[in-house]
Amino acid sequence: MIWECCSECPQGRHRLRGNVLVAGSSNSGDILRELASEVGFEVDEEGASVIDHLNYDVNDLGKHTLIVADSANLIDSPVITGPRNVPPLLYQGTGIVADKENPLVLQILTAESSAYSYVPDEPIKEYPHAVGKNTLLIAALQARNNARVVFSGSLYFFSDEAFTSPVQKALGGKKYDISGNQQVATSLSQWVFKEHGVLRVKSVSHSKVGEKAPPQAYTIMDNAV
Template identity: 40%
Template sequence: MAKLLLYLTLATSLIPLFSVAFSPENPTDRRVLVLVDDFAIKSSHSLYFGSLTSRGFQLEFKLADDPNIGLQRYGQYLYDALVLFCPSVERFGGSIDVASIVDFVDSGHDLIVAADSNASDLIREVATECGVDFDEDPAAMVIDHINYAVSNFDGDHTLIASDDFIKADAPVLFQGIGHSLNPANSLVLKVLSASSSAYSANPKSKLSNPPSLTGSAISLVSVVQARNNARILITGSLSMFSNRYALDSSDLECKRLGAQLICIMLAIVPSLTKRHEKSGNEQFLTEISKWVFHERGHLKAVNVRHHKVGESDEPAIYRINDDLEYSVEIYEWSGTSWEPYVSDDVQVQFYMMSPYVLKTLSTDQKGHYSAEFKVPDVYGVFQFKVEYQRLGYTSLSLSKQIPVRPYRHNEYERFLPAAYPYYGSAFSMMAGFFIFTIVHLYSK
């Protein structure tokens, strides 16, 4: 009995700890299911997995064809994110299929898909559902005879070095298949693209027809942010996540040389090539995974308030032509805490069928946004609406309904200045009638 009481006491003391650890205030995905073709990937890609684990993610590795795997149980999802490092899988095990993965994303969860030169039709179908189309040729790879790693100088130039994204310390090594973005999907964005000298083809055969994908139209890494703020990362190279490419210290050819002759000259004069201590893969993948898993660019809005100017209480109804103030606090998740979000493009609408008022909110640089405006001279049921969408950030959609009434009969001015001519005509008519009556009665 004493031991039972001791266990109950310990469990009760741990409840606050668990409630903090799994607080909904922390937006970061913590439970991650990683599906692989072979458990050897755990060691060959350990740097990438170690980076996730060090940031607090709980990784669970399963074979993609394991008959016991599933994304949900009793209607509840078991994981916050899904990583598909299984490019050659022909059929998922358990209850997982393309439809369940789409439902997983539609429920607000995140997804990483890494294909390869041997990508199966199943992985291609998953990518297509996300707005990405891999090269139809199953043997095609991205080839670049100018921007490639020197270690691949005598090879087929499929190990390319790309830095067509953001300023980075070193180019990213990529070896795999390219893809194009579906023009009908406005939510998919290109993050890492090939250079203008790249093309997609089978490196083991001669070109008989022009390649279907060429130049910067080839996307190497793409991302999607769904309308429900779920995030997706799609790439055609599983090896770019590997330890080998993250620690590669090979010389990398200079970018955008523009002519094969200059490229040959650089091969003759190695001192003109760029030397990097290691590739930019680790930095690139770490930062982009922070975005995918909501450690970056995640916004929340709190303390949405409105009231009349000079008052503090929120009224149940406004009157036309009232002066009011609307305010909201917006914060961004930094990976460890909520920090004030500072921007000058947050707007509020006072909306009924269409916006009657559109006002840009001013900020105090501490996350507090506010604006003052006059209620329009139209009565009805209005809404305060904030629809904030900025590239790279989760979207905010705030709305609050409020009725607007006209003046009551006792709230109008007794004599309106604009009606003085009408008042004068009425009294002049009465005075004229009185004078006419006197004159008519007493005149001979």
């Protein structure tokens, strides 16, 4: 990943060159939040976690921060995330907010409407950073120069533990022998590093109508094929 300054960049902003996958956590520091802001995302303050009192896993330790995200909350794009008919996903980390008006931002995975992002051990004294469906768990961006970024608020999402753990909501529901994390993580990494979802031009040919070789230049009213 390379950041470069250019005359076209807004003041204090940089242009991204290359592709990057970033995974944070509830303990993410200022550097990671600054990196997120460079690509249009806002990560909640240090110590904050996504909390869901209705959709947490049976293995949660009591703070309701090991949440179960239904695969229906994935973006409907098999090229990016693979098929959506995967088991539920395990997520433990902080919340992300992105500008919905930004056409370059992709909401990869959203939380349930009952979720919010806040510091678990503190009483809620102000409106949370992210609430309900506005809480992004994983976001992505494809820049105008085609550089790709995937930003996850959960390093746990990509862990071996999450890949191999069973999933079941604590308040009832079907038990799954294994989460869908590994399938989604694999598809995401293949997309962000351009193993999937890339159009490549193998050959280009053009000429004037009735000719075989391309001319040195075209003029107005020339018909090209």
